[in-house]
Amino acid sequence: MPTITYTDATGSARVVEANVGDSVMETAVRNGVPGIVAECGGSLSCATCHVFVDEADFAALPPMEEMEDEMLWGAAVERQDTSRLCCQIKVTDGMDLHVTTPETQV
Amino acid sequence: MPTGPEGSAGLLIIGSSQAGVQLAVSLRALGYEPPITLLGDENHRPYQRPALSKEFLQGAITKESLIYRTQEYWDEHRIRVVRNERIIRIDKRDDGSGVAHSMSGAEIAFDRLALTVGARARRLLVEGVDLPGVLYLRNADDALELKARVPMIKDVVVIGGGFIGIEAAASLNKMGRTVTLLEAGPRLVGRAVGAETSSYLLDHHRQHGIDVVLDADVRRIVGSGDRVAGVELADGRVVPAELVLIGVGVIPNTELAESIGLECDNGIRVDAHALASDGVTVAVGDVANLPNPVPGAPEGDRIRFESVNNAVEQAKVAAYAIVGRPEEYAGVPWFWSNQADLKLQIAGLSAGHDLTVVRQDEAKGKYSVLYYRGDAIIAADCVNAPLDFMAVKAAIASGAAIPPGEAADPAVQLKSISRNPS
Ligand SMILES: Cc1cc2nc3c(=O)[nH]c(=O)nc-3n(C[C@H](O)[C@H](O)[C@H](O)COP(=O)(O)OP(=O)(O)OC[C@H]3O[C@@H](n4cnc5c(N)ncnc54)[C@H](O)[C@@H]3O)c2cc1C
Ligand code: FES
Numbered sequence: 109m110p111t112i113t114y115t116d117a118t119g120s121a122r123v124v125e126a127n128v129g130d131s132v133m134e135t136a137v138r139n140g141v142p143g144i145v146a147e148c149g150g151s152l153s154c155a156t157c158h159v160f161v162d163e164a165d166f167a168a169l170p171p172m173e174e175m176e177d178e179m180l181w182g183a184a185v186e187r188q189d190t191s192r193l194c195c196q197i198k199v200t201d202g203m204d205l206h207v208t209t210p211e212t213q214v
Numbered sequence: 215m216p217t218g219p220e221g222s223a224g225l226l227i228i229g230s231s232q233a234g235v236q237l238a239v240s241l242r243a244l245g246y247e248p249p250i251t252l253l254g255d256e257n258h259r260p261y262q263r264p265a266l267s268k269e270f271l272q273g274a275i276t277k278e279s280l281i282y283r284t285q286e287y288w289d290e291h292r293i294r295v296v297r298n299e300r301i302i303r304i305d306k307r308d309d310g311s312g313v314a315h316s317m318s319g320a321e322i323a324f325d326r327l328a329l330t331v332g333a334r335a336r337r338l339l340v341e342g343v344d345l346p347g348v349l350y351l352r353n354a355d356d357a358l359e360l361k362a363r364v365p366m367i368k369d370v371v372v373i374g375g376g377f378i379g380i381e382a383a384a385s386l387n388k389m390g391r392t393v394t395l396l397e398a399g400p401r402l403v404g405r406a407v408g409a410e411t412s413s414y415l416l417d418h419h420r421q422h423g424i425d426v427v428l429d430a431d432v433r434r435i436v437g438s439g440d441r442v443a444g445v446e447l448a449d450g451r452v453v454p455a456e457l458v459l460i461g462v463g464v465i466p467n468t469e470l471a472e473s474i475g476l477e478c479d480n481g482i483r484v485d486a487h488a489l490a491s492d493g494v495t496v497a498v499g500d501v502a503n504l505p506n507p508v509p510g511a512p513e514g515d516r517i518r519f520e521s522v523n524n525a526v527e528q529a530k531v532a533a534y535a536i537v538g539r540p541e542e543y544a545g546v547p548w549f550w551s552n553q554a555d556l557k558l559q560i561a562g563l564s565a566g567h568d569l570t571v572v573r574q575d576e577a578k579g580k581y582s583v584l585y586y587r588g589d590a591i592i593a594a595d596c597v598n599a600p601l602d603f604m605a606v607k608a609a610i611a612s613g614a615a616i617p618p619g620e621a622a623d624p625a626v627q628l629k630s631i632s633r634n635p636s
Contacts, residue, residue, distance in 0.1 A: 137282070139287060147526055149265060175598075175600060182604020
């Protein structure tokens with residue numbers, strides 16, 4: 109099964125098994141991973157599902173669309189080079205993704 | 215039904231949607247220990263509504279992705295989720311404890327009660343509304359029925375040009391149906407956005423093929439045999455329809471609250487800590503009538519919000535009140551509405567504005583209206599313009615100024631001209 113590792117701002121990690129086709133946000137929320145708020149439920153309207161993707165994993169992800177890019181400028185914690193909104197990242201077969209959640213989402 | 219261990223019945227949350235789910239989750243996050251029962255009358259696992267008129271209706275996502283939490287999550291956090299039980303009577307004592315009775319005869323004791331019972335679709339009172347093929351859209355059952363009928367039909371009439379009506383119309387239009395939208399008022403979404411935004415939406419949806427009729431006076435819904443066939447207007451015109459979707463607002467579900475003597479007036483009246491008039495029962499979400507939480511709102515102003523953001527934020531406040539660490543609810547209300555390829559994001563409340571500034575970049579399809587009261591920015595409607603939305607939301611929260619003169623130039627980034635209060 110694909111796995112997503114969510115590390116919080118204090119460094120503690122949680123590994124969650126994910127379903128192909130779900131988003132990285134849905135996987136987090138359904139399992140109650142703190143640090144992902146996702147108020148808009150994945151409709152790219154809230155920027156409260158911001159994550160920093162592990163550098164090694166970042167390049168392999170499909171690139172983001174312009175709307176995601178714009179929304180990221182409004183995230184509660186300043187974006188970095190590896191920032192993504194994880195409702196826009198779909199879990200794929202064999203994925204082993206590592207992300208860090210910001211200190212706050214709001 | 216069993217109550218909690220050793221006589222502790224814990225908290226009963228009636229209504230397991232956005233507000234109820236958030237309340238349960240926030241309480242556990244705050245270390246609340248007593249049993250929590252999250253009870254609802256729908257025969258589904260707790261799910262979110264917004265996509266019902268958008269991504270779910272269009273088939274872009276499945277029902278599974280609407281579910282809030284896995285069963286493991288509920289088990290792990292000792293939250294008992296009860297579905298398909300409708301509470302019809304409550305015996306409540308002065309200390310806030312009591313017993314709730316369900317339609318199926320179950321009795322659930324509680325030490326403390328939370329009412330997160332939301333709102334229901336307002337019914338349209340005209341001839342023909344009971345015909346098969348006349349639908350409302352409030353919950354998953356409604357959406358499942360609507361979705362099942364779409365492949366079998368061509369002509370749709372949507373009655374009501376509020377958010378749900380427009381979103382559904384845009385979805386159905388995108389799915390290849392012939393859509394007529396009938397709005398009784400002179401403009402679209404008259405309650406929630408300003409005149410400029412209404413007219414932008416009107417042009418956009420007409421250009422994309424929706425036949426929008428304003429000032430529509432619906433006389434009756436006409437049938438053919440035992441099915442709906444069209445909608446008759448006051449001028450005698452009959453708009454053909456094999457499906458009629460009605461979205462004319464909601465009514466807060468205050469009946470239970472009234473029956474136990476809680477003050478109600480367009481919702482259950484609560485204070486800034488989400489406490490109802492008995493001082494112990496909490497009410498959160500679409501059903502609650504609360505003091506306007508916006509910083510700088512007029513004294514004594516009250517409001518009932520129908521939004522995810524309010525359900526979530528107010529639930530957190532209620533959770534703090536329940537664990538004995540009351541906090542005041544102050545926040546910048548925000549809302550989104552996806553209408554096919556158009557993303558509307560609203561920050562703040564525009565009521566009471568005396569100046570509007572329109573920013574439009576036609577080439578990029580971006581459009582925003584900023585609302586000011588005096589020098590202060592109080593709200594914005596932003597279409598496909600998340601940067602404007604984010605900048606205004608941040609400015610309202612921090613009390614920053616966005617000078618209207620400079621903001622009028624759409625090439626200027628609002629964030630770059632925001633001035634923090636000195
Ligand atoms: C189609 C649609 C699209 C929407 N789109 C958006 C959007 O884009 N953005 C946004 O911010 N908001 C949107 N909303 C609004 C948002 O979904 C609501 O504000 C939110 O669901 C309110 O949550 P709530 O928990 O207060 O109430 P509700 O969601 O109404 O939930 C109340 C629950 O209580 C149950 N209940 C009621 N009485 C009883 C009883 N006696 N016993 C047991 N159970 C009971 C009800 O069946 C229901 O399940 C949309 C709503 C709909 C219907
Ligand atoms: S969940 Fe709202 S933008 Fe991702």
